[in-house]
């Protein structure tokens with residue numbers, strides 16, 4: 663999901679566009695179906711005209727949701743690390 667194969671990783675797409683989600687949802691649906699480039703380097707995305715608008719909408723909503731999912735995971739990791747750190751400090755103090 664976040665390794666570059668051909669085209670940008672979905673997590674990077676989510677990070678780039680999540681601030682303008684409503685507008686980008688429509689732009690990306692059109693781009694997935696018709697193809698196009700300009701955002702991620704020299705190679706354009708090929709047209710995927712077998713994909714219906716509903717399918718493109720569902721995929722794009724999922725892709726753009728990855729940013730908030732990533733932000734939530736990040737917050738959870740931080741909370742866990744803080745907890746581990748404070749418990750190890752408490753352990754040291756009580757030894």
Ligand code: HEM
Nearest residue numbers: 668669670675690699700701702703705706707708710721
């Ligand atoms: C249904 C399948 C696919 C979906 C849902 C999808 C989705 C996306 C999305 C959301 C972007 C970001 C566009 C932007 O930021 O403007 C993107 C970019 C891109 N995708 Fe796809 N893609 C699909 C299939 C493919 C295929 C089959 C290829 C190539 C064989 C491809 C190659 C690329 C490339 C090269 C870009 C960068 C285009 C740019 O620079 O703006 N994609 N794709």
